Amino acid sequence: MHASLADDTIKRSDYQRPEAIPAPASNPLTIEKTTLGKALFFDPRLSREKGMSCATCHSPDHRWSDGRVVPLGSEELEQPRRSPTVMNSAWLKALMWDGRANSLEAQAVLPITTPHEMNYNMKELVQRLGEIKGYQPLFEDAYGDADITTQRIAMALATFQRTLVSNISSFDRWVDGDEQAISSSAQRGFDVFNGKAQCAACHKSWRFTDDSFHDIGLDSPDQGRGKVIPVEVTIMQHAFKTPTLRDLPENGPFMHDGSMTDLEEVVKHYEEGGIQRASLSKEMKPFELTDQQRADLIAFLKTLDGGPLAIEPPVLPKE
Numbered sequence: 001m002h003a004s005l006a007d008d009t010i011k012r013s014d015y016q017r018p019e020a021i022p023a024p025a026s027n028p029l030t031i032e033k034t035t036l037g038k039a040l041f042f043d044p045r046l047s048r049e050k051g052m053s054c055a056t057c058h059s060p061d062h063r064w065s066d067g068r069v070v071p072l073g074s075e076e077l078e079q080p081r082r083s084p085t086v087m088n089s090a091w092l093k094a095l096m097w098d099g100r101a102n103s104l105e106a107q108a109v110l111p112i113t114t115p116h117e118m119n120y121n122m123k124e125l126v127q128r129l130g131e132i133k134g135y136q137p138l139f140e141d142a143y144g145d146a147d148i149t150t151q152r153i154a155m156a157l158a159t160f161q162r163t164l165v166s167n168i169s170s171f172d173r174w175v176d177g178d179e180q181a182i183s184s185s186a187q188r189g190f191d192v193f194n195g196k197a198q199c200a201a202c203h204k205s206w207r208f209t210d211d212s213f214h215d216i217g218l219d220s221p222d223q224g225r226g227k228v229i230p231v232e233v234t235i236m237q238h239a240f241k242t243p244t245l246r247d248l249p250e251n252g253p254f255m256h257d258g259s260m261t262d263l264e265e266v267v268k269h270y271e272e273g274g275i276q277r278a279s280l281s282k283e284m285k286p287f288e289l290t291d292q293q294r295a296d297l298i299a300f301l302k303t304l305d306g307g308p309l310a311i312e313p314p315v316l317p318k319e
């Protein structure tokens with residue numbers, strides 16, 4: 001049975017988009033910092049070999065991820081992790097699949113200095129950027145003088161990323177009351193999502209995440225959150241951050257290890273309930289959908305795609 005309109009309205013409003021982009025008081029959003037951050041984000045000179053930028057793995061052509069199971073440079077790693085999107089990162093409470101960074105500012109330095117990623121160090125990077133004339137006016141506009149520091153680089157990268165917000169999707173128009181915005185199949189899928197399949201136990205709010213960590217029973221040796229927290233907590237073993245469900249790529253890859261490539265496979269995983277082990281989330285309860293319900297659920301997930309952002313790569317600052 002379809003839920004009554006009154007119930008629908010309550011549930012739908014849980015998914016209402018926020019009005020404004022949040023930013024910390026210590027790093028407010030400005031156009032000038034966004035411009036600088038955008039140049040830095042796309043600039044391969046932030047890597048030692050000048051061959052890799054943030055956009056290599058968080059590309060506008062792949063919804064700010066890279067479409068790869070294993071990111072470039074991670075081929076040799078024992079437990080590589082898929083590149084997550086950086087869209088809607090202004091709202092992230094914990095960053096990385098295991099939550100080991102707690103702000104965009106803190107995160108920004110990690111890929112620059114990680115050996116299998118950009119493999120550089122901040123001291124030499126600051127010096128290198130200082131020698132690129134085109135950066136001087138950008139730092140001046142952003143911060144009042146042309147001083148280049150690690151903190152200023154991180155703040156600008158964070159600011160640019162905060163501006164990467166999902167476009168209004170057909171689901172958002174439906175939440176706002178346009179009954180025709182999504183198909184009746186997708187509307188039924190919304191009920192499956194919140195009802196029988198209990199996806200909303202973890203994928204909550206307009207970003208479809210609870211900003212928390214769960215073991216959903218994937219067959220992966222990666223300990224995830226379990227390695228980051230100081231005391232061994234059983235339920236954090238194999239636990240990963242609940243990812244957003246907005247703007248999912250058409251054919252994945254999905255999950256921290258990129259182990260799934262289509263949504264049908266994902267839904268079937270949840271129906272089966274995942275590997276039984278002590279850390280498996282209590283919210284992982286097996287259930288069975290009809291073919292129609294599964295198709296409806298997937299139709300609903302597709303309404304969360306707002307399409308590519310209208311952001312073009314910048315002209316990089318000249319030497």
Ligand code: HEC
Pocket residue numbers: 041046052053054055056057058071072073081082083084085086089092094095096097098104107108111112116117118157161
């Ligand atoms: C070689 C590929 C690669 C490059 C280059 C790269 N990233 Fe990432 N990024 C990743 C991967 C992989 C993760 C997840 C790592 C993990 O969870 O252990 C990630 C995670 C993130 C996150 C956290 C997102 C979330 O949902 O928690 C942010 C933000 C981010 N990167 C920004 C950047 C910025 C800024 C740069 C450039 C300074 C950059 N990345 C360069 C691959 C890359």
Ligand code: HEC
Pocket residue numbers: 193197198199200201202203213214215216218239240241242243244245248253254255256257266267270271281283284297
């Ligand atoms: C127990 C909490 C929980 C429940 C319930 C849950 N999810 Fe997830 N979901 C997660 C976590 C955590 C991940 C990431 C797991 C990983 O990579 O190890 C995830 C990953 C995903 C992904 C992959 C996204 C990406 O970017 O890789 C999709 C799609 C997804 N879930 C859809 C659903 C659907 C549909 C349902 C309901 C049938 C559901 N989830 C139920 C927590 C949950």
